[in-house]
Amino acid sequence: MPGTVLLLAASPLGRGRLVDAAAVLPVLAAVAPAVLSGADTANVVELADPVEPQGVLTRLRAAAAAPGPLTVYLTGQLHLDRRQRLPHLALARTTSATVRYTAVPWHWIREELRLRAPGQTALVVDLHADPEVWRHLHEHPLDCGRTTAVYGRIAPPHGRRGPAEPSYMKTVATLLRSGHRPPLDDLHQQALARIPEEIPSNILLAPVAATAPQPYPAIPHPTPGGDPGFGPAVGAQQTYGGPVGGSAGAGTSTGAVVEAEAPLDIPAQPEPPALENPAPDPHAAISTAVRAGRHEEADAIAARHQEAAADEHGPASEDALHWAEVRADLAMFAGDAARSCQGWMEVAEHRLAAGQQADAPAVEAAVDRAHHQWGRIEEAARARELGPMLAGLRARVPGRRQGALEDVRRQLRELQRI
Known part of the structure; x- marks a missing residue:
């Protein structure tokens, strides 16, 4: 099965450019697609200094929907938006005052990759941080989701005039130009070994080990971003500098608070006792069913876990809402846009009723996805039925795209004439 590769390089034009x-891109583009992907063949998509966040989202969504392995090579810089204090990937038109509207929220990237099958997605990053987001990352490590294996580094503000060099990614590209792609953990270590002078000040990212299986019917707990995704935890560990001879992933897991500025000396943890009859991972079972076209089976698995989570923690708990979100996505995969739309609206209503703010990422994401699915409903009567509820939500959760509420109202007016 062919792989997919997304080459994304983005940074602001003008004085705001850090890297x-x-x-x-010319160095990466010179690498054979199969080597970039690690598959026999691959489709490569290149985005150089894109301008529109929605355009990046569209390309990322298409890449995430492709079957087979996906590797994203991402070079750019991170900023915080002033309102929500969330990391964003800056684009060509981004300034410190317009981050919220001209940059890509990092949680968009996490969300688009979260439903891919475990072991099928890798994110290789060379990111540079402005002073504000650099301080933020020491208390709130970058959340890349549970099913995406992440390799790379985040560099601090360099304090020099002019943009920095993406030396980590250039080294990765140079190594790949040999025509051989080693396992990504080896590639990561080889790249770090060639830029030793930068390592002590960098945040290093590498996959965490998969968590031990839990006895049935344990429910996965959400990450700080509110969504554990499918499959075992592979995500990323965040390490602050340190020698390159050892594991680049030895450090503090995503979501923990890190106060150390020097390399961390963490004693080895004892191996957990093996379970005689480990329960199968429900997320993996769902992914398998979806790939095989057994959409009703996938939804039934998720429904059982949603019911169990609601009974144990309440229907508005993060555990229950996670499974509600999974079911909304499963409806999308099954081609049932109306059910997906309704599912996402219910998630948004639960979050708002629980006191979450209208501009909270999980609330905005739920309403945005409901809006997107509503636009895909082919039956006019069903779209008319769901439209008023969506309009009511849009009035409370306008989202980041200007004119979203008016778009719903305009389409509703057109539907009334059918």
Whole structure:
């Protein structure tokens, strides 16, 4: 099965540019697609200094929907938006005052990759941080989701005039130009070994080990971003500098608070006792069913876990809402846009009723997805039925795209004429 590769290099034009991100693309583009992907063949999509966040989201969504392995090579810089204090990937038009509207929220990237099958997605990053987001990352490590294996580094503000070099990604590209792609953990270590002078000040990212299986019917607990995704935890560990001879992943797991500035000396943890009859991972079972076209079976698995979570923690708990979100996505995969739309609206209503703010990422994401699915409903009567509820939500959760509420109202008016 062919793989998919997304080459994304983005940084602002003008004085706000921290890294010359696009400089790495000619080197990466010279690598054979199969080597970039690690598959026999691959489709490669290149985005150089994109302008529109929605355009990046569209390309990322298409790449995430492709079957087979996906590798994203991402070079750019991170900023915080001033309102929600969330990391964003800056684009060509991004300034410190317009981050919220001209940059890509990092949780968009996590969300688009979260439903891919375990072991099928890798994110290789060379990111540079402005002073504000650099301080933020020491208390709130970058959340990349549970099913995406992440390799790379985050560099601090360099304090020099002019943009920095994406030396990590250039080194990765140079190594790949040999025509051989080693396992990504080896590639990561080889790249770090070639830039030793930068390592002590960098945040290093590498996969965490998969968690031990839990006895049935344990429910996965959400990450700080509110969504554990499918499959075992592979995500990323965040390490602050340190020698390159050892594991780049030895450090503090995503979501923990890190106060150390020096390399962390963490004693080895004892191996957990093996379970005689480990329960199968429900997320993996769902992914298998979806790939095989058994959509009703996938939804039935998720429904059982949603019911169990609601009974134990309440229908508005994060555990129950996670499974509600999974079911909304499963409806999308099954081609049932109306059910998906309704599912996402119910998630949004639960979150709002629980006191979450209208501009909270999980609330905005739920309403945005409901809006997207509503636009895909082919039956006019069903779209008319769900439209008023969506309009009511849009009035409370306008989202980041201007005119979203008016778009719903305009389409409703057109539906009334059918």
